[in-house]
Amino acid sequence: MLPDLTQYLWILWLALVFVFVIIELLTLEFTFLMLAAGTLIGGLGANLLGGPWWLQIGLAAAISALLLFTIRPLLLRALKRSSPVTLTNVDAIVGMPGRAVVVFVDGAGEVKLDNGETWSARVRPGLGDLAVGAAVTVVAVRGASVDVEPAASAPPPPGKDS
Structure with missing residues (x-):
């Protein structure tokens, strides 16, 4: 018999976090960083606490959206404030x-x-x-x-x- 694949779901969450961090290093827009944090906290966190797969996906999506719309604008504003305006x-x-x-x-x-x-x-x-x-x-x-x-x-x- 095949083992229950949901017991290995934590590997998928870690791989997804790794992919999001790599994409963030290429884009530098904080979008994929927020997705990686939501995946790590929501998906992997719920998995380690024994939550069902649908709860893991829901929490990962909700936390990623929350970070995208709250933390990301603050980070972008702080980043732009520190750079001088260059006329072009x-x-x-x-x-x-x-x-x-x-x-x-x-x-x-x-x-x-x-x-x-x-x-x-x-x-x-x-x-x-x-x-x-x-x-x-x-x-x-x-x-x-x-x-x-x-x-x-x-x-x-x-x-x-x-």
Whole structure:
């Protein structure tokens, strides 16, 4: 006769915890960590206390859901709070210094920013035109062009284009 397979259910619970921990190490989102904790506490815990298989599954699911909706958001919030905000893409361009690469006519021209990108640019109204090599600072991004103003304390422009 075959032995009762429910007496070996604890091996399944341990294997499931192990799989969830491995997946969590690959994803780093705390989702599978909560599933592993629920499986360990609910499934394996109920098994070791002699609960029937349906109670083990129910407790594992309930505890996993409880952890997912209570502890996981707190962990994610704490993780995001400790990391500084890093501006990327267009947001990182505002405030960046650069130099005019063509003479500005009627407030329009081109600038080469310190990150190496060349952008179409407009000088803010009332500030006049800029000469080649004039130091500028980006004050806004408007679609595919930037609004610039002359840099406050700029070193003298170099002898040739950047």
